[in-house]
Amino acid sequence: MRRAAAALACSLVLSGCAYQVQQVGDDRFLHSGFAWEPGRTTVGDVVDALGPPDVIRWSPGRLLFVYRAERRAVASLVLTFYLKLFSGEQGRQEDATLIAAFDDRDVLLYHGVSEHPREDFAGDLGLD
Amino acid sequence: MIRRALGFGMVGLAAIALSGCGLITMMHDSVIGPISPLGRINSVAVGSDFRVTDTGPVADLGGDARLRPTPRDMVRRIAMPSSYWALAQFFEYFLTSFSFAASRETRVGRAAAEDPPAELRPGVPVGEALARLGPPDVWVRRGGGSFMLYRGISDRAWSFYVGVPPPVGWFIPIPGITNLRFNYRSERERATKLMLFFDERDVLARVSSSIEDSGGSE
Numbered sequence: 001m002r003r004a005a006a007a008l009a010c011s012l013v014l015s016g017c018a019y020q021v022q023q024v025g026d027d028r029f030l031h032s033g034f035a036w037e038p039g040r041t042t043v044g045d046v047v048d049a050l051g052p053p054d055v056i057r058w059s060p061g062r063l064l065f066v067y068r069a070e071r072r073a074v075a076s077l078v079l080t081f082y083l084k085l086f087s088g089e090q091g092r093q094e095d096a097t098l099i100a101a102f103d104d105r106d107v108l109l110y111h112g113v114s115e116h117p118r119e120d121f122a123g124d125l126g127l128d
Numbered sequence: 129m130i131r132r133a134l135g136f137g138m139v140g141l142a143a144i145a146l147s148g149c150g151l152i153t154m155m156h157d158s159v160i161g162p163i164s165p166l167g168r169i170n171s172v173a174v175g176s177d178f179r180v181t182d183t184g185p186v187a188d189l190g191g192d193a194r195l196r197p198t199p200r201d202m203v204r205r206i207a208m209p210s211s212y213w214a215l216a217q218f219f220e221y222f223l224t225s226f227s228f229a230a231s232r233e234t235r236v237g238r239a240a241a242e243d244p245p246a247e248l249r250p251g252v253p254v255g256e257a258l259a260r261l262g263p264p265d266v267w268v269r270r271g272g273g274s275f276m277l278y279r280g281i282s283d284r285a286w287s288f289y290v291g292v293p294p295p296v297g298w299f300i301p302i303p304g305i306t307n308l309r310f311n312y313r314s315e316r317e318r319a320t321k322l323m324l325f326f327d328e329r330d331v332l333a334r335v336s337s338s339i340e341d342s343g344g345s346e
Contacts, residue, residue, distance in 0.1 A: 015291070018311040026318050026338065044325075044334065051338040052321035056277055058268045080297075080306045084163040104272065 020074045021124070025054065027069035029098045029113070036100075041108040046100055053100075063106065067098040073124035090126040149174055149195050170194065176201040180217035229288045237280025237320075244322050244337050254330040261322075271328065278322040287313035 034049045035041075046065060047053075053065035076089040100111040153169045161168045167184060174196045175187030190200065199205055245260050257276070264276035291309025292300065321338045 012308070014310040015307045016309065018313070020311075020313040020315070022315040022317075024317045047323060047336045052277055052323035052336055054279075054319055054321070056266050056268060058270075063268070079304075081304050083160060087163070104270070106272075 016077050016079050018074075018076045018078070019124070022072040023070070024072075025069035026051065026067075027096060029067040030069065030096055036108065036111050038108050038110055043102055043106040046108070050098075061104055062109075063102040063104075065098075065100045065102070069096045070094070071096075071119065075125045090124070092124055092126075149197055174199050178205050185218050227289065229286070231286040232284070234283040235280065236283075237278075244335055248324070248332065248335055250332055250334060252332040254326050254332070257324055257326075257332060261324075264324075273325065273327045273333065274330065275326065276324045278324075280320045281317060282320055283315070283317045285313065285315040287311065 029050045032049050034046070043063070043065075050067060054068045055064075055066035057064035057066070070093070072091070072093040074089060074091040077086070078084055078088075079086040094115075096114050098111065098113040101109045103109055149170060153173065156164065156166070157168045157170050171189035172178070172185050172187050174194070175189040176199055178185065178187040178199065178201075180186070187199070247260065248257060254274075261276075261278060265279045266277040268275055289309065289311050292306050293309070297306030319338070323336045324332060325334045325336075327333045
């Protein structure tokens with residue numbers, strides 16, 4: 001009986017709400033804890049740790065690996081009384097990118113990684 | 129006789145008023161179109177390229193199409209086979225909008241669906257790799273060796289709906305009953321990648337796959 005009441009209360013609290021989350025790309029590169037050592041790390045080490053990159057750019061003397069991940073969340077509230085009386089939407093999109101540059105010998109020159117997309121529910125709802 | 133003519137006239141006027149560019153349609157779209165559950169009727173009724181999306185039926189309203197009684201591509205909408213598909217989608221949209229749980233999976237590209245062939249072992253010449261996998265998405269050739277990248281897309285989505293769907297709520301005589309609902313939707317798109325490294329003699333040196341790296345759980 002209590003559970004039914006709790007479920008009913010939850011459905012009342014969440015009335016009219018919708019929550020959508022979309023994730024694009026493999027975000028393993030953000031969690032791997034890979035030790036980057038310019039001058040020692042090779043292409044093989046990176047591919048072993050993070051898998052093949054999403055994008056490859058090559059020019060004489062430079063090889064660029066790009067890894068990407070994207071997270072998009074949308075929370076909305078729509079109240080109706082036969083017609084839609086109120087409609088509100090809160091959205092957030094965050095991208096994470098890792099770039100690693102190698103020389104002709106496939107040795108790491110430098111790398112850079114952006115921040116991890118936050119997965120906090122409060123932020124998705126615009127409460128932070 | 130006069131009464132009959134007046135009757136036909138009234139029916140004709142009503143038909144015009146209720147048409148896609150009629151007075152009632154225009155009033156509906158202008159006054160309550162943004163919040164109406166029917167959406168904007170005029171653009172769907174007389175616009176071209178009619179199709180059904182996740183948010184309902186849509187059509188593109190050109191700059192000069194607003195007062196047209198019929199869509200510019202009327203013949204295509206009625207007579208072409210694609211129009212039947214759009215019509216089926218139209219009904220499917222209203223039928224599937226009642227679904228309380230839904231899932232979808234889409235795979236694009238070879239690498240998304242299959243593990244790398246077992247024959248692709250170190251020592252295989254580049255020609256055999258090309259014959260088995262086809263042209264790569266990226267092929268970088270350098271003096272000290274080359275590598276190929278094959279990519280595929282795996283898209284998975286699922287959703288659930290708790291409460292009273294809006295179309296059902298229209299038939300329940302309790303004001304605001306459709307507010308008792310919650311919708312959750314999750315979508316994940318991942319690229320499955322296969323990378324082949326060749327040495328300077330164009331012989332396969334190593335294979336790396338995102339499918340293997342993730343335990344084949346893409």
